[in-house]
Amino acid sequence: METILFYVLAAVTLLSAVCVVFLRRPLHNVLFMILTMIGLATLFILLHAEFLAMVQIIVYAGAVMVLFLFVIMLLNLEEISLPKEPRPLRWGFGVILALALVVVLFPIFSHFTPSVMGKSLPGAVGNVSNIELIGTELFTTYLLPFEVASILLLAAIIGTVIIGRKLKD
Amino acid sequence: MESAFPVLLVLIKTLLVIVAVLTFVAYLTLLERKVLGWIQVRLGPNRVGPWGLLQPLADGAKLLLKEEITVSAANTAVYIIAPLIVVVCALLPFGVIPFAKGLGLENILGPVANKFDLNTGVVADINLGILYIFGISSLGVYGVILGGWASNSKYSLLGSIRAAAQMISYELGLSLSVIGVLMLAGSLSLVNIVEAQDSVWKWFVFRQPLGFILFLIAGSAEIARTPFDLMECENELVAGYQTEYSSMKFGLFYLGEYAHLLFLSSLMTTLFFGGWQGPILPPIVWFLGKTFFFVFVFVWIRGTYPRLRYDRVMQFGWKTLVPVGLLNVMATAFVYTLWLKYVG
Numbered sequence: 001m002e003t004i005l006f007y008v009l010a011a012v013t014l015l016s017a018v019c020v021v022f023l024r025r026p027l028h029n030v031l032f033m034i035l036t037m038i039g040l041a042t043l044f045i046l047l048h049a050e051f052l053a054m055v056q057i058i059v060y061a062g063a064v065m066v067l068f069l070f071v072i073m074l075l076n077l078e079e080i081s082l083p084k085e086p087r088p089l090r091w092g093f094g095v096i097l098a099l100a101l102v103v104v105l106f107p108i109f110s111h112f113t114p115s116v117m118g119k120s121l122p123g124a125v126g127n128v129s130n131i132e133l134i135g136t137e138l139f140t141t142y143l144l145p146f147e148v149a150s151i152l153l154l155a156a157i158i159g160t161v162i163i164g165r166k167l168k169d
Numbered sequence: 170m171e172s173a174f175p176v177l178l179v180l181i182k183t184l185l186v187i188v189a190v191l192t193f194v195a196y197l198t199l200l201e202r203k204v205l206g207w208i209q210v211r212l213g214p215n216r217v218g219p220w221g222l223l224q225p226l227a228d229g230a231k232l233l234l235k236e237e238i239t240v241s242a243a244n245t246a247v248y249i250i251a252p253l254i255v256v257v258c259a260l261l262p263f264g265v266i267p268f269a270k271g272l273g274l275e276n277i278l279g280p281v282a283n284k285f286d287l288n289t290g291v292v293a294d295i296n297l298g299i300l301y302i303f304g305i306s307s308l309g310v311y312g313v314i315l316g317g318w319a320s321n322s323k324y325s326l327l328g329s330i331r332a333a334a335q336m337i338s339y340e341l342g343l344s345l346s347v348i349g350v351l352m353l354a355g356s357l358s359l360v361n362i363v364e365a366q367d368s369v370w371k372w373f374v375f376r377q378p379l380g381f382i383l384f385l386i387a388g389s390a391e392i393a394r395t396p397f398d399l400m401e402c403e404n405e406l407v408a409g410y411q412t413e414y415s416s417m418k419f420g421l422f423y424l425g426e427y428a429h430l431l432f433l434s435s436l437m438t439t440l441f442f443g444g445w446q447g448p449i450l451p452p453i454v455w456f457l458g459k460t461f462f463f464v465f466v467f468v469w470i471r472g473t474y475p476r477l478r479y480d481r482v483m484q485f486g487w488k489t490l491v492p493v494g495l496l497n498v499m500a501t502a503f504v505y506t507l508w509l510k511y512v513g
Binding site (some may be wrong): 027031034038050051054055057058061062063066069070073074131 | 244295296300301305307308311314326329333337340357
């Protein structure tokens with residue numbers, strides 16, 4: 001049952017990812033990218049990473065892609081304004097980058113046996129819900145990286161405010 | 170075969186919830202028109218059936234029979250998908266709202282009743298319920314944006330741009346206003362949140378009054394009710410993003426809007442007013458009673474307040490709602506920690 005579900009969802013995710021690359025209208029690309037994000041979220045749910053799935057939907061599918069859509073709508077990007085295919089150089093770079101990604105990911109995959117379903121951890125750790133576990137880990141083991149990341153985000157927010165502010169004449 | 174039976178029952182339960190929601194939504198339109206009528210000292214609909222009770226049916230039939238017009242300049246596929254997104258995203262979150270404690274099915278069905286959440290008064294008790302709700306509602310924005318964009322008309326586009334900006338801004342305020350409740354309840358599951366409010370003085374409206382006010386404001390901006398309905402502001406934008414829609418596609422937008430209203434009211438009941446908890450009467454009656462009270466409040470607000478100016482709406486969202494929301498989160502965390510340390 002879960003295996004069938006996994007293959008269906010994976011197929012949808014991959015197909016929409018392919019559509020993102022190959023379709024010609026920017027708006028359709030964005031729509032398929034949203035579908036890819038949602039597909040990824042469903043795969044996370046299968047792996048018992050519900051929190052990650054919800055964050056994936058809220059942040060990527062919900063917020064980031066809305067901004068993409070916004071820009072495309074406001075600029076009214078159409079097929080005409082895009083450069084004509086084919087571009088062998090671009091394709092070449094694309095293939096090289098994809099291969100590089102495979103090389104980078106290969107050691108990771110050789111360490112783990114890939115599984116379709118997540119396993120819940122044994123004992124006390126398994127009983128704690130996802131979000132409690134993440135919260136405790138963030139504020140104990142990973143406190144420093146967490147704080148550094150939040151300072152980075154704060155800097156980014158202040159930066160946007162300064163750029164977006166109206167200058168007094 | 171043994172596991173197929175409960176699954177079927179869960180499907181039937183889900184279907185029942187959807188049918189109930191759709192019926193309530195249909196009658197919400199009547200309720201809104203009647204209440205607005207009383208507020209404005211007129212009768213409201215009273216021609217179709219006694220007290221206009223058959224009006225929703227007549228409206229539905231009218232919407233179905235109207236001519237379907239697809240704008241020739243429209244992006245057809247997106248134009249058709251947009252209202253569907255709105256409706257789906259308005260119906261999905263009802264799945265995690267607990268409307269009763271249990272359904273009492275174990276007497277009828279025996280042990281089967283306890284499989285797959287069948288006996289609980291909620292379609293699915295997800296332990297990240299509130300995140301699920303925010304996730305779905307953040308997807309609902311797409312229906313509005315795409316509908317306005319695909320219509321290829323100035324009014325629609327302006328309406329949908331306003332909608333996008335407003336919904337994203339107020340989503341932040343909405344999420345912040347709920348965090349206080351989540352901290353005190355210690356759970357993201359709506360079932361647990363309701364169970365944490367088992368007596369009236371434990372209702373979160375008393376423990377989180379500022380959170381409730383923020384939720385009310387941000388919520389009515391999120392579903393675009395009157396003081397914040399700038400995306401379909403008829404004196405500037407005809408009808409905003411739905412200008413070019415007709416027949417049942419318009420009906421779907423309309424349905425989505427009222428389903429959102431019903432959903433927000435039930436969420437408010439669940440988060441701040443103890444959900445189905447209450448004495449004597451059965452839980453479902455308490456739940457529906459509280460929910461419809463908030464529906465009434467929203468209609469009341471619509472009958473009372475004028476629309477805000479757009480720049481004021483955005484300024485209020487970012488410069489008032491978000492800072493006050495953050496302050497509320499910080500104050501709640503501070504007081505709650507001290508409380509845990511010295512009292513509880």
